[in-house]
Amino acid sequence: MAVFADTDELHQIMADLWTAIKSDDQMAAPLLSSRLIVTFHYREPDGRLTVDCSDGKEMVITAGECDRKPVVEMFMKSSVAHEFWLGKVNVPMALIQGKIVAKGPVNKALALLPAIKPAYGLYPSIIEKNGLKVSTT
Amino acid sequence: MNPFVFHTPTRVYFGETSAASCGDFIHDLGGSRVLLVSDAYLEKSGMLNPIIESITTATGNPPLLFTDVPSDSDIAVVNRASAMARANKCDALVAVGGGSVIDTAKVVNICLTFGGELMEYQGLNIIDRPLLPLIAVPTTAGTGAEVSFVAMVKDHEEGKKLMFGSPYLAPNMAVLDPLLIVSLPAKLTAATGIDAVTHGIECFVASGTNSVFTDALCLEALRLLFEFLPQATADGNNLEARGATLAASCMAGVAFTNSGVGITHALAHALGAKYGTHHGMTNGVLLTHGMNFNLQATAGQYARIARFLYFSSSGDDLEQAQILVDKVEGLLKELKLPRTLRELGIPELTADNLKELVDMAGSDPAIMFNPKEASEDDLLQILKGAY
Numbered sequence A: 001m002a003v004f005a006d007t008d009e010l011h012q013i014m015a016d017l018w019t020a021i022k023s024d025d026q027m028a029a030p031l032l033s034s035r036l037i038v039t040f041h042y043r044e045p046d047g048r049l050t051v052d053c054s055d056g057k058e059m060v061i062t063a064g065e066c067d068r069k070p071v072v073e074m075f076m077k078s079s080v081a082h083e084f085w086l087g088k089v090n091v092p093m094a095l096i097q098g099k100i101v102a103k104g105p106v107n108k109a110l111a112l113l114p115a116i117k118p119a120y121g122l123y124p125s126i127i128e129k130n131g132l133k134v135s136t137t
Numbered sequence B: 001m002n003p004f005v006f007h008t009p010t011r012v013y014f015g016e017t018s019a020a021s022c023g024d025f026i027h028d029l030g031g032s033r034v035l036l037v038s039d040a041y042l043e044k045s046g047m048l049n050p051i052i053e054s055i056t057t058a059t060g061n062p063p064l065l066f067t068d069v070p071s072d073s074d075i076a077v078v079n080r081a082s083a084m085a086r087a088n089k090c091d092a093l094v095a096v097g098g099g100s101v102i103d104t105a106k107v108v109n110i111c112l113t114f115g116g117e118l119m120e121y122q123g124l125n126i127i128d129r130p131l132l133p134l135i136a137v138p139t140t141a142g143t144g145a146e147v148s149f150v151a152m153v154k155d156h157e158e159g160k161k162l163m164f165g166s167p168y169l170a171p172n173m174a175v176l177d178p179l180l181i182v183s184l185p186a187k188l189t190a191a192t193g194i195d196a197v198t199h200g201i202e203c204f205v206a207s208g209t210n211s212v213f214t215d216a217l218c219l220e221a222l223r224l225l226f227e228f229l230p231q232a233t234a235d236g237n238n239l240e241a242r243g244a245t246l247a248a249s250c251m252a253g254v255a256f257t258n259s260g261v262g263i264t265h266a267l268a269h270a271l272g273a274k275y276g277t278h279h280g281m282t283n284g285v286l287l288t289h290g291m292n293f294n295l296q297a298t299a300g301q302y303a304r305i306a307r308f309l310y311f312s313s314s315g316d317d318l319e320q321a322q323i324l325v326d327k328v329e330g331l332l333k334e335l336k337l338p339r340t341l342r343e344l345g346i347p348e349l350t351a352d353n354l355k356e357l358v359d360m361a362g363s364d365p366a367i368m369f370n371p372k373e374a375s376e377d378d379l380l381q382i383l384k385g386a387y
Helices: A007-023 A025-034 A078-085 A091-096 A106-110 A119-129 B018-028 B040-045 B049-059 B075-087 B099-114 B186-204 B212-234 B239-259 B263-275 B279-308 B317-334 B351-362 B365-369 B376-386
Strands: A037-043 A047-052 A060-063 A072-077 A101-103 B011-014 B034-037 B064-066 B092-097 B134-138 B150-155 B160-165 B173-176
Touching: A007 A025, A007 A037, A007 A047, A007 A060, A007 A078, A007 A119, A037 A078, A072 A078, A072 A106, A078 A091, A078 A119, A091 B365, A101 A106, A106 B365, B011 B018, B011 B239, B018 B049, B018 B092, B018 B134, B018 B173, B034 B049, B034 B075, B034 B099, B049 B092, B064 B075, B075 B099, B075 B150, B092 B099, B099 B134, B099 B150, B099 B160, B134 B239, B173 B239, B186 B212, B186 B239, B186 B263, B186 B279, B186 B317, B212 B239, B212 B279, B212 B317, B263 B279, B263 B351, B263 B365, B263 B376, B279 B317, B279 B376, B351 B376
Parallel strands: A037 A072, B011 B173, B034 B064, B034 B092, B092 B134, B134 B173
Antiparallel strands: A037 A047, A047 A060, A072 A101, B150 B160
């Protein structure tokens, strides 16, 4: 069973989460330094979110179609993304099991994992704030 | 027990003169026009001849030879080999050589199977369907490339290392022929062998990804390596020792491709990328430093290895773990491998160099599998300590 009701719900939560990350200097700084453009492709429900740090100054977050060519693309079920932001995904295991597909210079994206860890704490409150019926357990 | 997935798509065929059956094997896999990927030394030495004859007899066509693979392969090499293979309508590959040759063949196989832009396949799990048949015949005992799901080649022009990872990259068959490694010089025997030891130790303690399957492979591989690697290094003609190290390397390869490695590999990858150091020798220099870093977190697992290898009967895990580190030190000494980064020929490490190496190691996928999180300062201290 899908965690998110539909694409709109998925996009809203992910965009809100990344907006919160963007507002947090400690998390945003290493992402901007990387100058990466990362696109997350979700399925069940389908969705897409692009985080563009290419100018090194401002993070541009786009839910849905985006004409910027990503450097790294990550593909996963929406439920895996949900569990990731709850801090419940063993990323190495998910990569080994093929639950996460990573396209491009993967090491650049994996290097940013420690930087975004504090967002695990923000995710439940973002779900709650949006009043969305998403399980956090 | 943690959930786990264990997958090994490669059929392993072991035996003296088994390489001379490559033709039958590739024919059985449906190959008729074979690209034989190797290096110039192996071609000149005549070691490829029985394999060429076998392929010619079994398929009715002599293989197309590509023997320009250097020890540090490159995307330009891949492109040349792919163009040759495409022009000759090759439908199968046989790779005979060390890790660089086998990795090159894996990436050529992507080009040959899918065509198009190779960069579209860079990453992890992008390749989602079978490639053309590939047989790997290792001529070193260490990398595990003959069974691994990963291939790395450099883009020297862009200064990048490209990684391709998917279970479909694993060769269909690994042919382990001890006769093919008898001429490997002692220094390379030791250096490639210590790479396999590092796979066994790092995989056994990999964070959350190891399993009872990989544990069993690591333990037996380490038993064989501790017993036979010194013998194979001292006497290259000792076929029992050669065979044991070849099998052990393959076993450790199956293990690490399922469960990952760790901090020693992450640092060795960084040093290799920046200074071109030999991967196995670099692992040898760093291994005990990495083990000491992980010691408190992995004492129980190191102790299991030490007990399995009958290194000590102490009931104290930490004491056993320390004994394992000491035994690895002893093995490195016996193998006469370089013990410091300085001995590897790395110039004095400036603050900028160290920062660059720490950044590279910190973003290496291998570091994710390390059982203990490593800070930038931790990586820095290991590098300084190993210098």
